[in-house]
Amino acid sequence: MMESLVVFLSIAGLALGANTACLTVDQIVDMVFFEADTDMDNNLSMQEFSATLENNWGITPGGAGLSISEFTNLWVIHYHDSHPTAHDFAVNLDINNDKRITDVDMNMYAGIYDANPMDGQFSKEEFLTFMHAVHPDPHNAGGHGCH
Ligand SMILES: [Ca+2]
Ligand SMILES: [Ca+2]
Secondary structure (H helix, E strand, O other): OHHHHHHHHHHHHHHHHOOOOOOOHHHHHHHHHHHHOOOOOOEEEHHHHHHHHHHHHOOOOOOOOEEHHHHHHHHHHHHOEOHHHHHHHHHHHOOOOOOEEOHHHHHHHHHHHOOOOOOOEEEHHHHHHHHHHHOOOOOOOOOOOEO
């Protein structure tokens, strides 16, 4: 609990402290887990994943989800990527290519990346693999644009 709080505060400090502070993909994943891993077992159950999608992003089962630009704008506010980086991320997330980010996309990605083991939850390692694969950030730290 304390450890997560300290991680979060240091990340929040980074995010708020300076416009030039980029979050790495690893730091974004830490933030996602801080917000979404409500039982703090370092795994995102699909219930936890669905709850954060619904509460933070308005992505509900069977719902309309977000347009690419809506998702991009929300992502920039949350995680301080540059607009082009966030936009490319949104386009990659739209795996069924219907120009919307919906639970269909999220479920497809969960099906791909909940793989090691396939146990109905995202370990942090699985989520990192997912984010590194889908986020346009080159794999080196701080390598992407931010605002
Ligand atoms: Ca959990
Ligand atoms: Ca889609």
